[in-house]
Amino acid sequence: MVEIAMRSYWNEGPTEVSLNGLCQRAGVSKPSVYREFGNEDGLTHAALENYGHCVLAKVLEILAGEDIFAGKIRKIAYLAAEDGAHESGCLFVKMRTAKNQMGEKTQILIAAMASMAVDAYANLLIEGRETGEWPGNIPVKLGAAYLHAQIGLALDQRARGEDPRVVLALALCVLGLTDAQSEIA
Template identity: 25%
Template sequence: MPKQTEKRARGRPASIDKTEILEAATQAFWRLGYDGASLGELTKATGVSRPTLYAAFGDKDALFDAALDHYAKTTGAAPAHAFAEATDIRAAVTAFLTVSAEGNTKIDAPSGCLIACCAALTAETTPLLKTKLQKQTQELTAFLSARFAREVARGALSERPTPEARAVLLGDFMRAQAVRARSGASRAEVLSELSTRVEAVLA
């Protein structure tokens, strides 16, 4: 639970660690979902009062938006980093799905994915959130497509399916794994058919 970083000085509120509070709020949204993470649950998780939470991040929607950005830059970014660092395309696709599954099944974190399993449920009734998720999906597809296109250019992959089609399929597999994990599947169960998914992307 986040703690205030300084003792209260006379006439002034104690300073807070916004990064620590945001991490705690992200975990709460990830575990409970947007609707389940009431302001009471959020203040309990972050260890700060409602006025302090509002002053630091704004309302619940703004806090959720900040939590999504925080997740996307930390846990959510790990699969893409693994994909970029792998030396060959088969290793890249394997690493992408493996690291994603590992992030979905940590012992010390909620299961599944904050974006795929929680934010997506709220997007239908929240236009700004839907737009945000669509942009994130498009950016991921473009990132993956660029690598697949380079592999086609050097002869490591066939031109069909197109690089974009491969990227979309890989992203869909990642989200499907997250949903399975959220539904109670273990890491071993999520990864049990990994080679089949890799082959489908590289076909």
């Protein structure tokens, strides 16, 4: 059920899929969903948590990896702009956009995931500043929040069939990463 919910929310949007529709797709009854997840918010939370383990973990793995700073930036940009897994955009971005329509448990998870992502981007920028690969021309936390938002915007554009490379190139340019920017555009 969790995998079906995750894929349905991801492909169609978290507010576009009814619990009844999910139950039909999974071949389960609504009462069984309530027994397993407590309520619809529990299912939405479980679907987003599953997405985190399946998809967002790759982003965090790249950011924490052994690659050099510019290599990490290129890999993240590739995931956002070209990786086949993100043809439908990003479930996290979609849920974050619809956060006020999500239940309390899901809203808490969205906030925790956003914080984790910004912290990972901040660590990346600190690493880049320490190795001299990032000029550090803006405060790290601001740069991390900006990079996180722009990658989310690029994923959202991709889901709408637009070219996300322009957003990514602009984001990297603003951060002073002109070499990485020219590779994306």
